[in-house]
Amino acid sequence: MKVLVTGGAGFIGSHTVVELQQAGYDVVAIDNFENSSKEVFQSIQQISGKPFIGIEADIRDKNKLNEVFTAYPDIEAVIHFAAYKAVGESVENPLAYYENNVGGTVNLLEAMRNHSVKHLVFSSSCTVYGDVPAEALPITESSPVVKANSPYGNTKKVCEELLFDVSKSSEVKIVALRYFNPIGAHDSALIGELPNGVPNNLIPFVTQTAIGIREKLTVFGNDYPTRDGSCIRDFIHVVDLAKAHVKAITYLANTKRKFEVFNVGTGNGNTVLEVITAFEKVSGRKLNYQIGGRREGDVVQIFASCDKAEQELGWKAERTLENALETAWKWELHLADVKKNQTN
Ligand code: NAD
Ligand code: WQD
Numbered sequence: 555m556k557v558l559v560t561g562g563a564g565f566i567g568s569h570t571v572v573e574l575q576q577a578g579y580d581v582v583a584i585d586n587f588e589n590s591s592k593e594v595f596q597s598i599q600q601i602s603g604k605p606f607i608g609i610e611a612d613i614r615d616k617n618k619l620n621e622v623f624t625a626y627p628d629i630e631a632v633i634h635f636a637a638y639k640a641v642g643e644s645v646e647n648p649l650a651y652y653e654n655n656v657g658g659t660v661n662l663l664e665a666m667r668n669h670s671v672k673h674l675v676f677s678s679s680c681t682v683y684g685d686v687p688a689e690a691l692p693i694t695e696s697s698p699v700v701k702a703n704s705p706y707g708n709t710k711k712v713c714e715e716l717l718f719d720v721s722k723s724s725e726v727k728i729v730a731l732r733y734f735n736p737i738g739a740h741d742s743a744l745i746g747e748l749p750n751g752v753p754n755n756l757i758p759f760v761t762q763t764a765i766g767i768r769e770k771l772t773v774f775g776n777d778y779p780t781r782d783g784s785c786i787r788d789f790i791h792v793v794d795l796a797k798a799h800v801k802a803i804t805y806l807a808n809t810k811r812k813f814e815v816f817n818v819g820t821g822n823g824n825t826v827l828e829v830i831t832a833f834e835k836v837s838g839r840k841l842n843y844q845i846g847g848r849r850e851g852d853v854v855q856i857f858a859s860c861d862k863a864e865q866e867l868g869w870k871a872e873r874t875l876e877n878a879l880e881t882a883w884k885w886e887l888h889l890a891d892v893k894k895n896q897t898n
Contacts, residue, residue: 556580556628557803558671560613560662561635563590565747566677566736568598569796570633572745575602577800582626584611585636589750597744613658616665623669631673631803634662637709640754641851644706655709656716663720673806675799678714678730678815680788681707685853688779691823692859695732695815703851714815721813728812729802734788734819734858736795738878739885746885747792756826757789757879761886764839771841773826775848778855784826786855788819791873791881801869819858820871829875836880 557574561567562583568590571581575598583595583606595608607626611618613636623629637655638644644651659676666674683693684700702708717728737757739746749758752768763771776783798818805814824832830841864870 555630555803556582556626558622558626558629558632559583559635560632561585561637562608563587563592563594564635566733566792566795567633567635568594568745569740569792570635570799571598571606572601572740573793573796573800574803575604575606579800579803581606582609582622582629583607584609584613584622586610586612589638590748594745601740601742601744613661614654616661619661619665620668623665623671627669629669629671631675631806632662632666632671633675633799633803634659635677637677639706641704641706642754644704644709648705651705651709652712655706656712659713659716663716663726666726667724672725672727673803674717674726674728675802675806676713676717676728676730678732679707679710680732680734680817680819680856680858682711682714682732683856686856688855691855692821692857693817694859695817695862718813726812727806727809728814729806730813730815731798731802731818732815732858733795734790734817734856736792737789738791738793738873738881740793741881743881743884743888746882746888756787756829757882760830760833760841761882763843764833764837764841764883765886765890769842771830771843772846773830773843774846774852776827776845777848780825780855782825782827785852786823786825786857788821788823788857789829789875789878790819790871791878794820794871794873798863798867798869801867805867814866816863816867817858817860818863818869819860821858821860822875823855823857824875829879832876833879833883836876837883
């Protein structure tokens, strides 16, 4: 079976292409490399040892999308990662976010309709739950979706609604996976997260600080009502997350349901300070950090109930926080090696 992966050179997309290939799927991956690089396709091939089709294409370009489906008429399912994801940037430039994330999804659905492709897995986010009360945790899929506190978050909410409507009016079946906080890298350290500029997310900031690219990590607040005062998140290993997509593809082939959402997390929450301690343990390095003020828009705590994914997709996170941090660190060391070789 052939699967089209949009955003296949990105952080989660690249790991998913590897897992799809290892599960025996043929892959066509497209990316415009706006937030990734062409070399990622070579690294994927190096890991899997299997060729796949990698194409430079922008999902905002309807003609190009149709060309891809025409060239590979045996595509039976699509996994849609391609999107912008920087929360702060989305506040500055909401139109670009709606154009790429929502407009791009509309284009993709049109191209799927034109070519009778009926299965779609969509990258959604736990950001759709907003700030949830402690008693609602671990959060289940039946918790209400609220107005997101950023245009980025809203694009995910709007896309879920768009996908629901399309599934009701056509033969298309859709799974939306609501990711919690994806971290880590492939064990080979050949693929991982490539943050653009100063990272907004915690783990790349931690690894860049440990290696000396950043001077100091600031912990955004230690006065929250949590066990140590710092925020709580559900950090999920990107390889576990990638495997959930393979399960979702199998699920779509066997289900009669038209639209389903699944949380994809570990079911455990860890505080920011716990993450730092765990990172110091696995890397053997002391992390230079300070406590700073709260970051605007942060939710206090969120972690997933993943019972639905376990029961219906047959998927469960298997890796530990320590393993995720260890692989993130190995990836940062690999990036440093690559840089050193380039300057020599
Ligand atoms: P990423 O930026 O690493 O990957 C996205 C890929 O899509 C990049 O390679 C980028 O170049 C590509 N892309 C962007 N716009 C495109 C376009 N118009 N045409 C073709 N390619 C395009 O991000 P990621 O972390 O891998 O995220 C993948 C998906 O998961 C996104 O939809 C994101 O919103 C969602 N998500 C991510 C997180 C997270 O914390 N990383 C959490 C929840 C949801
Ligand atoms: C995690 C925790 C920070 C950086 C974001 C998006 C969300 C989703 C995942 C896509 C928070 C703290 C961080 C730092 C810190 N993405 N932190 N110092 O905010 O949970 O979620 O990425 O859908 O939509 O909002 O992730 O990694 O930015 O932060 O103390 O330098 O680490 O305050 O508590 P977040 P994050």
